[in-house]
Amino acid sequence: MxxxxxxxxxxxxxxxxxxxxxxxxxxxxxxKGFIQCxxxxxxxxxxxxxxxGNWSGLDVDVCRAVAAAVFGxxxxxKFTPLSAQQRLPALQxxxxxxxxxxxTWTLTRDTANGLDFTTPDYYDGQGxxxxxxxxxxxxxxxxxxxxxxxxxTTTEQNLADYFRANKMSFKPVVIEKNEELNSxxxxxxxxxxxxxxxxxxxxxxxxxxxxDDWMILPELxxxxxxxxxxxxxDPQWTDVVRWSQYAxxxxxxxxxxxxxxxxxxxxxxxxxxxxxxxxxxxxxALGVDEKWAYAIIKQVGSYGESFERNVxxxxxxxxxxxxxxxxxxxxxxxxxxxx
Amino acid sequence: xxxxxxxLRFRGLLYQVLVVGAVVALGGWLVHNTLVNLAARGIATGLxxxxxxxxxxxxxxxxxxxPSDTYARALLVGLLNTLVVSGLxxxxxxxxxxxxxxxxxxxxxxxxxxxxVYIESIRNVPLLLQLFVWYGVVTSLPVAxxxxxxxxxxxxxxxxxxxxxxxWSQGWxxxxxxxxxxxxxxxxxxxxxxxxxxxxxxxxVYTAAFIAEIVRAGILAVPKGQTEAALSLGLSRGxxxxxxxxxxxxxxxxxxxxxxxxxxxxxxxLAIAIGYPDLVAVSNTAINQTGQAVxxxxxxxxxxxxxxxxxSALMNWYNKRxxxxxx
Numbered sequence: 001m002x003x004x005x006x007x008x009x010x011x012x013x014x015x016x017x018x019x020x021x022x023x024x025x026x027x028x029x030x031x032k033g034f035i036q037c038x039x040x041x042x043x044x045x046x047x048x049x050x051x052x053g054n055w056s057g058l059d060v061d062v063c064r065a066v067a068a069a070v071f072g073x074x075x076x077x078k079f080t081p082l083s084a085q086q087r088l089p090a091l092q093x094x095x096x097x098x099x100x101x102x103x104t105w106t107l108t109r110d111t112a113n114g115l116d117f118t119t120p121d122y123y124d125g126q127g128x129x130x131x132x133x134x135x136x137x138x139x140x141x142x143x144x145x146x147x148x149x150x151x152x153t154t155t156e157q158n159l160a161d162y163f164r165a166n167k168m169s170f171k172p173v174v175i176e177k178n179e180e181l182n183s184x185x186x187x188x189x190x191x192x193x194x195x196x197x198x199x200x201x202x203x204x205x206x207x208x209x210x211x212d213d214w215m216i217l218p219e220l221x222x223x224x225x226x227x228x229x230x231x232x233x234d235p236q237w238t239d240v241v242r243w244s245q246y247a248x249x250x251x252x253x254x255x256x257x258x259x260x261x262x263x264x265x266x267x268x269x270x271x272x273x274x275x276x277x278x279x280x281x282x283x284x285a286l287g288v289d290e291k292w293a294y295a296i297i298k299q300v301g302s303y304g305e306s307f308e309r310n311v312x313x314x315x316x317x318x319x320x321x322x323x324x325x326x327x328x329x330x331x332x333x334x335x336x337x338x339x
Numbered sequence: 340x341x342x343x344x345x346x347l348r349f350r351g352l353l354y355q356v357l358v359v360g361a362v363v364a365l366g367g368w369l370v371h372n373t374l375v376n377l378a379a380r381g382i383a384t385g386l387x388x389x390x391x392x393x394x395x396x397x398x399x400x401x402x403x404x405x406p407s408d409t410y411a412r413a414l415l416v417g418l419l420n421t422l423v424v425s426g427l428x429x430x431x432x433x434x435x436x437x438x439x440x441x442x443x444x445x446x447x448x449x450x451x452x453x454x455x456v457y458i459e460s461i462r463n464v465p466l467l468l469q470l471f472v473w474y475g476v477v478t479s480l481p482v483a484x485x486x487x488x489x490x491x492x493x494x495x496x497x498x499x500x501x502x503x504x505x506x507w508s509q510g511w512x513x514x515x516x517x518x519x520x521x522x523x524x525x526x527x528x529x530x531x532x533x534x535x536x537x538x539x540x541x542x543x544v545y546t547a548a549f550i551a552e553i554v555r556a557g558i559l560a561v562p563k564g565q566t567e568a569a570l571s572l573g574l575s576r577g578x579x580x581x582x583x584x585x586x587x588x589x590x591x592x593x594x595x596x597x598x599x600x601x602x603x604x605x606x607x608x609l610a611i612a613i614g615y616p617d618l619v620a621v622s623n624t625a626i627n628q629t630g631q632a633v634x635x636x637x638x639x640x641x642x643x644x645x646x647x648x649x650x651s652a653l654m655n656w657y658n659k660r661x662x663x664x665x666x
Contacts, residue, residue: 084627085623085626085627088627088630088632089632092380092382108628108629108630109630111381111383112381112382112383112629112630112631113382113383113630114380114381114382142523143522144521144522144523144524144526145522145523145524146498146523146524151611151620151623151624151627154628156395156396156624156628157394157395157406157628159395159396160394160395160396160406161394161406163396164406164407170396171396171398171524172395172396172397172398173398173534173614174398174614174616174620174624175611175612175613175614176611176612176620176623177612180471180474180612180613180614181614183475183478184474184478184614187478187479187497188478188482188497189478189497189498189533191523231380232380232381233379233380233381
């Protein structure tokens with residue numbers, strides 16, 4: 001019962017902890033020499049360990065990018081796998097420094113829960129997966145269906161909202177463990193499985209006996225901007241995480257990759273010179289080494305590289321860029337200018 | 340002063356006052372520190388969220404519930420679900436446990452051995468694993484469209500057991516409400532959900548193994564001479580068990596039985612692993628949507644303490660009733 005442990009730890013943490021100090025997270029991370037990063041228990045493409053225990057994924061790359069910016073070494077990360085329920089208490093109580101666990105940015109979490117979101121690393125939406133042989137082609141056909149859903153997310157509420165708005169009824173089956181939920185769904189206990197569309201693609205690719213028997217319905221019933229989050233109260237730490245993400249997107253905007261970044265050090269483009277620390281200033285402002293963005297691009301890559309490697313064409317998920325394309329290609333990925 | 344210090348009564352009183360004072364102070368400091376730290380981290384506090392709209396649905400409920408009801412009502416639904424499964428679990432585990440406990444003492448070799456095998460295998464496997472097995476069994480039943488249909492209006496599938504029910508909504512006389520398959524699921528009638536069935540089966544079978552041993556111990560605690568005396572009075576085997584053995588055995592059985600009843604109530608939150616919406620499952624969702632873990636966990640703790648104390652009080656009262664009255 002890891003969940004109960006974590007809740008107990010969170011409660012005990014709140015009971016016993018001393019007052020938080022401004023700048024505390026950044027200084028503490030520097031002092032201990034690594035970043036404690038909260039990630040998913042195992043979601044293919046976002047954060048999952050391989051058979052040697054090496055973590056990879058789109059969210060994992062954010063952790064690595066921040067480590068590259070702070071320490072110049074993307075491997076200075078320790079991962080804490082967290083369930084949906086554990087993640088917020090783990091961040092609030094200081095057990096992790098950074099939460100990169102496909103977490104939706106919502107008003108409640110931003111305010112009442114004491115978190116700060118940096119910037120989305122994946123724009124997602126909640127969808128439905130059904131068996132092809134069910135003959136359902138649209139979420140509007142799901143009146144009266146039984147729907148399997150994970151607890152501890154905005155998912156349950158979105159689901160209820162969607163069915164209420166469309167005057168349809170449904171029965172939820174809420175199971176805490178991913179594996180139990182998926183096996184209940186694949187055994188036919190539910191007509192549909194509802195989660196973020198990217199997760200459904202991951203579950204279909206990773207756990208269905210025959211992925212072609214299952215389809216994801218076209219409707220997305222919610223906005224799920226998945227964003228890394230940090231504790232409130234340390235603006236410097238928030239900035240470092242946020243700009244590490246922007247550096248990856250900006251690198252893609254400028255056409256930089258881990259392979260081409262060395263050659264780009266001689267680029268005449270002043271924007272690239274500022275990004276890579278050839279022209280000093282950005283690093284000092286953030287409180288990290290001037291080569292911070294160079295280290296990120298060299299060791300982790302641009303956002304585009306990370307996307308293709310983890311969830312795009314180069315992966316089993318084969319997700320389209322869609323909303324996650326650069327703004328110049330009709331997507332929402334837009335880096336603030338690093339100057 | 341020195342004479343006061345050497346007064347045993349005064350010293351005892353002083354120590355007690357000091358200890359109580361220290362405990363109260365520690366508790367007060369913990370509460371105060373929690374509130375200060377939650378405020379410092381910008382986390383909302385208080386029970387105000389209970390009055391807000393829950394916004395999520397619950398699959399089964401004794402009372403009417405819709406997503407537009409409040410968190411308080413959602414938690415009440417969870418509490419009632421916990422009480423239903425615990426209450427039924429207590430009754431069925433007692434019946435099954437008593438039967439198996441008596442069977443283990445049976446003169447019949449096969450019946451006795453079967454009971455022994457049951458007890459030793461069931462009570463040595465963790466309950467959580469047993470629940471997964473039960474849930475696996477019920478979800479491996481045929482899908483709804485191919486449901487087993489042994490009697491008119493009765494369907495058994497991996498959506499649960501559906502039986503005809505009575506519809507009271509049409510006035511004084513109830514109308515027989517026969518379920519039928521419409522769209523994805525069965526409509527009408529009464530449904531026993533797979534989650535509820537798996538949880539009830541798991542709790543019953545697991546706890547019955549412990550109760551069987553308690554019953555056996557209670558019966559063996561009655562001296563053999565009692566049976567022999569009853570036999571010489573010409574009572575039958577059934578009469579002996581009912582009139583002589585059980586009334587005396589109950590005195591030994593009731594106190595440990597109370598612990599098992601408490602265990603059923605306290606094991607019911609394992610429901611979360613197989614999707615039955617008990618109090619802990621519902622409060623989990625509430626905690627996640629509101630982010631108020633401290634209040635949510637505290638509420639669940641208080642409620643479970645209440646359930647346990649009530650159950651204890653009830654069993655203590657019953658224990659007094661069956662206790663040996665010495666003259």
